[in-house]
Amino acid sequence: MGTRLCVVPDLGDEQVGAFTLTEELLMLLAAWEEEAAEEGADDWSLPSELGGGVALEAVRRLWDAVKPSQGEFYSGSRWLATDGRYELGPLSFLDIDQADLDVLAAAASALGRPPRSTEAGEALEEFVQNYQGPGASFGHAKTLEPGDVVATAARIHGLLEPYGSVRPRDASLVVGSSHRDSADGLHSWGA
Numbered sequence: 001m002g003t004r005l006c007v008v009p010d011l012g013d014e015q016v017g018a019f020t021l022t023e024e025l026l027m028l029l030a031a032w033e034e035e036a037a038e039e040g041a042d043d044w045s046l047p048s049e050l051g052g053g054v055a056l057e058a059v060r061r062l063w064d065a066v067k068p069s070q071g072e073f074y075s076g077s078r079w080l081a082t083d084g085r086y087e088l089g090p091l092s093f094l095d096i097d098q099a100d101l102d103v104l105a106a107a108a109s110a111l112g113r114p115p116r117s118t119e120a121g122e123a124l125e126e127f128v129q130n131y132q133g134p135g136a137s138f139g140h141a142k143t144l145e146p147g148d149v150v151a152t153a154a155r156i157h158g159l160l161e162p163y164g165s166v167r168p169r170d171a172s173l174v175v176g177s178s179h180r181d182s183a184d185g186l187h188s189w190g191a
Contacts (some may be wrong), residue, residue: 023059023063029050047110065095112154
């Protein structure tokens with residue numbers, strides 16, 4: 001399947017919180033799955049999209065790819081408007097593994113599918129009741145709900161997949177024709 005070139009904005013702590021929240025839920029699911037296997041519980045299983053730690057590993061690889069473009073981890077250049085007086089939000093061009101995006105999409109879909117009486121639904125309910133880490137109120141003024149966690153995983157996917165993607169040819173046209181470097185390492189866009 002290969003990689004996909006994505007334009008990713010620096011969302012700072014918001015993106016860190018989203019990945020943390022998603023990773024910690026998937027860690028809980030992996031732990032429950034491992035515990036059930038050790039106990040020989042044949043009646044306990046996760047949907048295939050969430051089983052075997054596949055989704056957890058995909059989220060970790062996605063975070064490894066996205067992390068250098070976010071908040072305190074951002075090490076890229078500053079972007080200025082053509083007149084040099086306004087700083088624009090930082091954007092990074094990243095190669096993202098398409099297979100990891102597909103796994104994340106399937107995992108978010110499996111988490112959001114009713115009924116919540118399944119093993120994954122029970123884990124999701126327990127997770128939101130006990131979660132106190134970063135992103136506990138990610139994008140929400142209220143208490144964290146199961147749907148918030150599912151929406152957070154979907155937002156990560158949405159940021160990287162349909163509208164955040166460009167074809168390599170398109171990116172080279174933008175960067176090659178409109179991008180100027182100044183002597184001090186600042187970038188500006190325009191003719």
